[in-house]
Amino acid sequence: MKREQFLAQPEVESFIAWLAVNLPALPFKLRFKASKFVPGGLTADVQGFEQILEQYRWKASWQDTHQNSVASQTWAETQRSLGQLREWLTSAVNRGDEQQALQACLQILRWGGVRGAIPFLHRLAAKGELSSYLKKMGGLMSLDGDNDLNDLDAISVERFDAGLTKIHALFDPSGSPIYDSRVGAAIGMLYSLFRQQWMESAKPLLAFPSGAARGSQIRNPGAFLNGLAAPHFSAIDYAEWACWQVRLGWIIRALLERTGWFAEQGALPTRCHAFEASLFMLGYDLRCFGVTLVSDPKAAAPENEAQKRENGGTGWVPTGHPFSQVLKDYLAFRHSDKLDDKASFVAWLLANPRNENPLTRATAQGYCFAFSIDEFDLFGRPLEELKRIVAGGQDGLCAAMASQTLEPFTVGDERVSVCLVDVLITGNAYRRATTDKERTDYILSAGYAGTENSARALMALGRNVGKHFGLLDEQHLPTILFEQFFLGCSLDA
Template identity: 80%
Template sequence: MKREQFLAQPEVESFVAWLAANLPTLTFKLRFKSSKFVPGGLQADVRGFEQVLKHYRWKASWQDTNQSSVDSQTWAETQRSLGQLREWLTSAVNLGDEQQALQACLQILRWGGVRGAIPFLHRLAAKGELSSYLQKMAGLMSLDGDNDLNDLDAISVERFDAGLTKIHALLDASGSPIYDSRVGAAIGMLYSLFRQQWTGIGKPLLAFPSGGARGSQIRNPGAFLNGLAAPQFTSISYETWARWQVRLGWIIQPLLERTGWFAEHGALPARCHAFEASLFMLGYDLRCFGGTPKVAVSVVAKQESERDSTGWVPTGNTFNQVIKDYLEFRRNGGQQDKASFIDWLSTHRPISRTTAQSYCFAFSMQEFDLFDRSLKELERIVAGGKDGLCAALSSEVPEPFTLGDERISVCLVDVLITGRAYQRETTGRARVESILSAGYAGTENTANTLLALGRNVGKHFDLLDAKHLPTPLFEQFFRDCTLDA
C-alpha cells in the first residue's frame, strides 16, 4: 500500500479530521515521577495538544566528535541536539564512512537511553554494510517518496527496535517520527477515543503497537474501559513496527498541512517532530487522558500480564545453560535463527517446544541479541565474566548500564534488583517481600522467578559473587542506576 491509498481509506480520513477537530480542546494531566530523564518529576495540567510541547522534558547527554558533551532537556535544547546528531549521521552515511556512521548511531542510542541495537550496528559496520543498509531503509521509510509499505518486509528490515526507530527517523529528511512505546501509546489512545465516537462500521483499521514501560505507567489503551488493546512490540515483527512508523508519519503530515500547528518550529519535517514529541510526552502514562483503568479480574491474569507490563518478571529460563546449548548447536552447523534452535533444543533436551521457546527469552534483541552472533563472540559470552559481559554488550569495556524508559534489558535489570535485594535483606522471605513491595513483581512465584534469573545472569558475568552479593564489577556497571516501581 502506498501513501495515497492509505490516506484515501474512509476511516483514516475520518481519523485525521477527528484529530484536527479535537486535539485543540482535549485536556491532559501530565504526572511524571522524578527520574534520571525528568529530574524532580513533572506535574502540569494542559489544555490543547499544541501546549503539551511546552512541557517537554528529556534530560540526555551524548559525546560529539570532539568528545565534548552535548546536553539537552527542553524541546528547544533537544531540537538543537538532534540537529547535530542528524548532521553527523547524514554526512557519515552519505560518505560511506562506516566508523563515523557507527559512532553517530551509538550516540543517538545514548541520547535515547537505549542500547539493544548496539550488537546489530557493530555487525553491520564490521561487514562494511551499515551505511548502505541505512540508505536503503531511508528510501523505504521516506514519507514523501513513492515507496510501498509492502517493500518493508522480513528481508529488507533486518532489525527494528526502540533504538533503530530513532536512527531511521533522524536520517530521514521528510519528518518520519521516532516510534517508541510512548509515541505508540499516545497515538493508540487517541485512535481509541476516536473509535468510541466514530459512527462508521467495521473492525478497527489502525492497530498502533506499543510496549511496556519500565515503571508502573500505563502504555496500553486496552487497559482502560472501552479502550482498544495495542499490539505489543514483543509480539510483532520488525517489519510491522517499521510500517507503523511510516503510517504514523503519513497521518501526521496531512494533519499538519491542514492546520497551523507548530508553525513556529519551522518547515513541515520540523513540525512533524514537534508533533511526535508531544505524543512522546502524553505516552509516558496514558492516565493523563483521564480515562478509567480496568480493575484486574484475577491474580492469575495479573501474573500472566506482568511479563508484558509493569513488572520486571522475565520468562523463566536458565541463562547460563541455554547459551551453552546454543553454542553447541552452532558448532554442529546449526542455522542462526530461533526456529531452528527451538527445533534442536526440543529434540536434544528433555523439554517441550513451548519450554524451548521460553528458554530463548534472553536471545531477543530487547535482551542480548544472541541469534546472529559469530562463534567467536558466542564463545566469549558463554565463558562469562567481565570479558563475556563486554562481548554480550559489544563493547571494549563494560560501559555503565543505562536504565532507559522502555521495559527492555530485563535480564540485566533483574541482576540489579537481585544484587540490591541481597545487599539489603538477609533472608529469602525478606528479599521476596522487598521485590513485591517495590512493584517489580506481583506474586511470590514471579518474584522468585525474577530472583532466579538475576542470580543466574549475575553470577555468569561476575556481577554477583557466590553468595549473590554485588561485586566491584556490579558497582562499576550499575553505578548511578536507580529503579522506581
C-alpha cells in the same frame, strides 16, 4: 500499500479529520515521576495538543566527534541536539564512512537511553554494510516518496527496536517519527477515543502497537473503559513495527498539511517532529487523558501466550530461563551449521533434549527470552564473540554489551534489559536481607514482582545471569564488578 492508498481509506481519512477537530480542545494532566530523564518530575495541566510541547522534558547527553558533551532537556535544546546528531549521521552515511556512521548511531542511542541495537550496529559496521543498510531503509521508510509498505518485510528489515526507530527517524529528511512505546501509546489512545465516537461497527482498521513502561505507568489503551488494546511490540515482527512508523508519519504529515499547527517550528518535517514530541509526552502515562480505567486493567488487554512469555508477567519478572545452560546449548547449536535464527534454535532444542524429559515448544521458545534485541541480541553474533559471552565473566559481559570497555549500565524508560535489571534487583535484595522471605518481601514491597513465586523467578534469573558474568559472587552478593557496572542505577522512578 502506498501513501495515497493508505490515506484514501475512509477510516484513516475520518481519523485525521477527527484529530484536526478534537486535538485543539482536549485537556491533558501531565504527571511525571522524578527520574534522571525528568529531574524533579513534572506536574502540568495542559489545554490543547499544541501546548504540550512547552512541557517537553527529556534530560539526556551524548558526545560529539571531539568528545564534547552535548546536553539537552527542553524541546528547544533537544531540537538543536538532534539536529547535530542528524547532520553527523547523514554526512557519515553519505560519505560511506562506516566508523563515523557507527559512532553517530551509538550516540543517538545514548541520547535515547537505549542500547539493545548496539550489537547489530557493530555487526553491520564490521561488514561494511551499515551505511548501505541505512540508505536502503531510508528509501523504504520515506514519508514523501513512492515507497510501498509491502517492501518492508522480513528480508529488508533485519532488526527494529526502540533504538533503531530513533536512528531511522533522524536519518529521514521527510519527518519520520520516532516510534517508541510512548509515541505508540499516545496515538493508540487517540485512535481509541476516535473509534468510540465514530459511527462504524466494523473491526478497527488501525492497531497501533506499543510497549511496556519500566514503572507503573500505563501505555496500553486497552486498560481504559471501552479502550482498544494495543498489540505489544514483542507480538509483532520487526517489519511490522517499521510499517507502523511509516503509517504514523503519513498520518502526521497529512494532518499538519491541513492545519497550521507548530508553524513556528519551521518546515513540515520539523513540525512533524514537534507533533511526535508531543505524543511522546502524552505516552508517558495514558492516565493523562483523564479517561476512566477499568477495574482490572489486565482484563481489558488479554495477552496471548507468546506475549506472556516475552513480557514475563509483572514488573521485572522474567520468563523462566536457565541462562548459562541455554548459552552453552546455543553455542552447540551454532556448531551444527543450522540456520541461525529463533525458529531453527527452537527446533534444535526440541530435537536435542538434555535429559529424559523433552522440552515443550512453549518452554523452548521461552528459553529464547534472553536472545531478543531487547536483551542481548544473541542471534547472528560472530562465533568468537559468542564464545566469550558463553565463557562469562567481565570479558563475556563486555562482549554481550558489544563494548571494548565496560560502560556503566543505564536503566531506560521502557521495560527492556530485564536480565540485567534482575541482576541489579537480586544483588540489592541479597545485600539488604539474609533470608529468602526478607528478600522476597523487599521485591514485593518495591513493586518489582506481584507474587512470591514471581519474586523467586526474578531472583533465580538474577542469580544465574549475575554469577555468569561475575556480577554476583557464590553467595549471590554484589561483586566489585557489580558496583562498577551498576554505578548510579536506580529503579525508583
